[in-house]
Amino acid sequence: MDKICPTLFAGALCCASPAHAQSDAPAPVTLSATYTVDAVTVAKGAGGARSYVLHDVEAEAGFDFDRLIGASGLTGGVHLLATAGGAANNAAGTLQGINNIEVAEHRAKLYEAWLEQSLAGGRVSLRLGLSDLNAEFYQNDAAGLLIAPAFGIGSELAATGPNGPSIFPSTALTARVNVQLGKRGYFRVAAVNAHAGVLGDPNGVDFSMRDGALLIAEGGTMMGGKLALGVWRYTRRQDDYRATTPLGEPVKRVAAGGYLLVDQKIAGGEDRSTHLFLRAGLSEGRTTPFRGGFQAGLLMQGVLPGRPDGQFSIGLQHGLLTDCYRAAMLDAGVATDDGEMGLEITYQDRLTRFLSIQPDIQYIRRADRTGGSRATIVFGLRLIAEIGG
Template sequence: MLGNLELTAEGDLGRLVGWRGARVHVHLLSNHGRAMNDFAGTLQGIDNIEVADGRTKLYEAWIEQGFANDRLSLLVGLSDLNADFYQNDAAGLLIAPAFGIGSEFAATGPNGPSIFPSTALTARLNIAVTPSAYLRAAVVDARAGVLGDDDGVDLTMQEGALLIAEGGSTRGGGKLALGLWQYTRRQDDLYAVDLTGAPIRRIARGAYVLLDQRLSGSDARGLSMFVRAGVSDSATTPFRGGFQAGLLANGIIRGRPDGQLSIGVAHALLSSGMKAQLRDAGDRPGAGETGLELTYQDRVAPFLSVQPDVQYIRRAHGSGTARGTLVFGLRIIAAFARR
């Protein structure tokens, strides 16, 4: 069993202290539970709230200042990168981690980029080019860490920074976007070493493209789709690329307006270094790992939702021929809000 407790607060600093055009956001996070993926044995994971070390922490704390009637905004602080980059609304119901951010990006950096479960110091600029087109870019500390983690917040940037930019259009109720990312400091090669046995250092970089589009109906009762693909340098990460695609249906059962049904497929291509590591461990790696997920969420009380979930993962490694894993789950969500 996994547990995820979150407490968020957001305030308009103009109303609170007279700081016009600014808002503040604080997000506390507490996770606990067993390592469920140890039983499934997948490389990408099966649950987006699973953590290696359960604890309570300050997850986000940032201030955002708007300029020029909010056509321009600057955010500074501890921020979740996936809230602004590599994000598809239509994939939000799915539980497998690969639908949150592509595995080829999520597995980069000294200890992962600024995403769940630890963020990093960030400066993010957002420009509304037109009412339906945007450009945004961020400089992010390469080492994620927050209050509550063993090493706390990194204020030195001794391991460099992650540079990321995304541009896109939201015309027609959807989103089409292209993103690029790169680390400023070289990262260890996953497998290759020099004559002294030390890992060869390489620049980690990548790109992604995504499409999120409503196919029919409205937000309350309609069908949306998403598709996206990403690539990495393939030397410093276990994955050289991958893609995710799926559908989200809202209000498909008459009389159940809060019901949501989603299906998605996620495929990750293994890098040569990762396959070499698996072979050294006695496994027989394939070209990639594929996951298929079907989930349904519905509100059973004003504050309570339930979400049964089923996943089938064709694992990319194994010592025998049986590499498939079938996972059944149930997520219970209690949410309370006060303005």
């Protein structure tokens, strides 16, 4: 599998237009590719000190069908993905993971494929297709530099559904409507197939909707950054983590939750700025390991003199476990605290026009109370090669 990543990346480089060939006018077709490689060392964790290398290759194409075929307001996108590397979290032993490109099974796949129609003079848009839920819902721009998965989407939502919601590394069929309210307000709602799966996964795309749908809505304002509230609910009841019927089958529960997002610029100008993010989420506490959690942190841009592309970020996250999950773990002989906490510090800077480097440090206080120290310490170094876009 390690050979797939460089091969796909090389192909994307060949087909992407070089930057000097692009004009100021938007092109009807845009191409881009990204290759991310992480060197991860778990210096202290549940499985002893070990090192890993992880790969993520992504290639994207965007289409403006107005300019291509005269279809007014119609755009589209295709996103390919391939991953490789080791399972670093096996050594770390955390519940929420330590690396946002680590996956359980490595495959080359079609990650996203969608069409979007703009309506009402651009104030309304409708998107249909395979889409990453976290690109538009439960998302903080200021947390985007951090590598721990908990900063991507709240764990109380990420751990739901038959095989996880429509997020990395497998999306699901989605219908999304976005409405612009005034100059800065927005409201968006989506119905997402509860069973994630794409071309490249063992069972491909699920068209049956046999597991129901995830309904999610978010509204807020982009004034100074973002202030938003979101709610979500599955249309089909999910298995309780512990409770069973007299026949020994899991009790079915309504799976639902909500979240709050704050993402604001608090200091600085265009070249040097500081952004604050805060967010918190809750679930119903019966169908997911996490009853909720919070994440908070800062993103500072241009922190070093003469390094305008340098970005520094620090983040704190805490995932709160449900009582039923803790009881199920105790039945298996594993005692846990009521939550898992992590602190991450990272810095990213551009070495060349297309290459960035990012050292990273994480400290996680694991929920597992079995055995000795529950501290996990992770050192990482990320290299990102980009072209096009």
